[in-house]
Amino acid sequence: MKLSTKGRYGVILMIDLGMFHGEGPVSLKSVAERQSLSEHYLEQLIAPLRNAGLVRSIRGAYGGYVLAKNPQEITVGDIIRVLEGPITIVDDPEEELKELWERVRKSINDVLDSVTLQDLVEKKKFGGENIMFYI
Template identity: 40%
Template sequence: MRLTTKGRYAVTAMLDLVLHSDQGPVSLSAISDRQHISLSYLEQLFAKLRRRGLVKSIRGPGGGYCLVMSTQDTYVADIIDAVDENVDATNCSGEANCQEGEVCLTHHLWTDLSDQIHSFLSGISLASLVERREIQQIASRQNLRERNQIVMTMVE
């Protein structure tokens, strides 16, 4: 199975957005700092997420991004699909030309696996991820690190 950095980063960034949306729109620079994802890469991902109607941008001071739909209605598969990521376990990228231009013996097995993975990710909402204790612990650690960096900057 190939799930590239694009899909992983998009899901990570959306989860970060949800975890920090209680304070209003979330800036991409804040997500970039917390998740160590390039700002220019996030801009590309969020342009795709916005075009697919998963996020909206708020301009001006205090602007940033927020979810369009509720966390219960936003699924991991939607995010991955929005950034043109393809969860594909085949060796031919789903083209059915695996063996000298023809379908190989196991093509349908790997296609079925890809479908199962997509179905699995379609059942995981952002809300269900946020509820996980591990996610909350990691977010707390990141928030503490962010606060410490702010304090250190103020002291200097």
């Protein structure tokens, strides 16, 4: 399994929104500037996250985006599956290896589902490194 930039940048976007959870809407322009990412690319990522109920949009001059749930209720797995689709290891696995690939897939899902957005926000807040370090 290899994550695309959609998955990686989507997690970065969500961490950035999590850093400001409860403080009001965050513009994609400000996220793009802080994280050195393309605002245009972030616009493409925010729509599926909004459709999945992970973020809400706030209209108006001081609008932007906020998390639709508390950061501790959103897992990395939630974000990755919205942006990348279901996690698969092998298409049409050989019958004798099917159980092995299923165990690997389940293990990856278990890890991604065990890490919350809050976990990553806290690492960023107290670690001080650029968010890209964690992805």
